[in-house]
Amino acid sequence: MSLNDKHYHQLVSVFGSKLKADEIVYLQSDEKNVVRQLFFSNEISAVENYCSGNNLFLVKSKFKIIFSDLETGETFSNKGERVDLSDKRSGAIICYIAKDEKSSLLAALSEHQRNDQLLGELLGYPKCCIEYFLHRFGPENSNPELESIDHEENSLKNKIDLRLLDISKRDEDICLLSHFPCSWDCGESFNIAERRLLLLASKVKSRANSLEIGLQK
Numbered sequence: 001m002s003l004n005d006k007h008y009h010q011l012v013s014v015f016g017s018k019l020k021a022d023e024i025v026y027l028q029s030d031e032k033n034v035v036r037q038l039f040f041s042n043e044i045s046a047v048e049n050y051c052s053g054n055n056l057f058l059v060k061s062k063f064k065i066i067f068s069d070l071e072t073g074e075t076f077s078n079k080g081e082r083v084d085l086s087d088k089r090s091g092a093i094i095c096y097i098a099k100d101e102k103s104s105l106l107a108a109l110s111e112h113q114r115n116d117q118l119l120g121e122l123l124g125y126p127k128c129c130i131e132y133f134l135h136r137f138g139p140e141n142s143n144p145e146l147e148s149i150d151h152e153e154n155s156l157k158n159k160i161d162l163r164l165l166d167i168s169k170r171d172e173d174i175c176l177l178s179h180f181p182c183s184w185d186c187g188e189s190f191n192i193a194e195r196r197l198l199l200l201a202s203k204v205k206s207r208a209n210s211l212e213i214g215l216q217k
């Protein structure tokens with residue numbers, strides 16, 4: 001799949017954000033096996049159309065998620081309250097998208113059964129980061145983000161740019177990871193972030209550039 005800027009912007013308008021569009025690029029380039037994204041009912045038909053036109057299997061959760069005023073429907077964590085689809089309140093449906101039906105179904109099932117370990121594995125998160133999430137995430141800590149560090153000093157010391165692991169700007173669509181890295185030294189997370197940046201650079205150069213600039217700030 002090669003994309004020009006116009007195609008990428010179409011992807012953004014279908015999926016609703018650049019981060020979500022990036023994940024679809026990763027999925028279609030085999031950088032990611034399954035994608036888990038939340039959508040409100042008015043957004044779903046465009047997403048379903050895209051998936052059926054591109055040989056992607058989409059499975060919807062059998063429940064929806066209601067967010068309190070302060071929460072947003074970001075895909076990182078399982079915040080929000082799970083309610084029946086018949087509930088009258090407006091909520092987001094979780095969609096699991098993959099190239100093969102089995103992966104989408106398995107991801108949906110594992111979340112339905114609250115098996116965060118299996119879900120994390122299916123979503124391609126490093127084992128160390130899954131462990132970290134399982135131990136740190138909870139009602140009192142729904143954002144187990146790492147404390148910020150002095151990147152300038154650190155990148156000089158380690159000779160690698162740890163800013164690639166920064167997820168603090170994900171609300172601004174500036175982020176390469178779709179999981180909480182377990183530490184600033186997580187090599188697997190760094191490899192994922194670096195691979196994705198290279199992939200985007202080869203597919204949608206303008207997007208890779210804006211991510212690089214955004215992460216340096």
Ligand SMILES: [Zn+2]
Pocket residue numbers: 126127128129130181182183186187188189
């Ligand atoms: Zn890790």
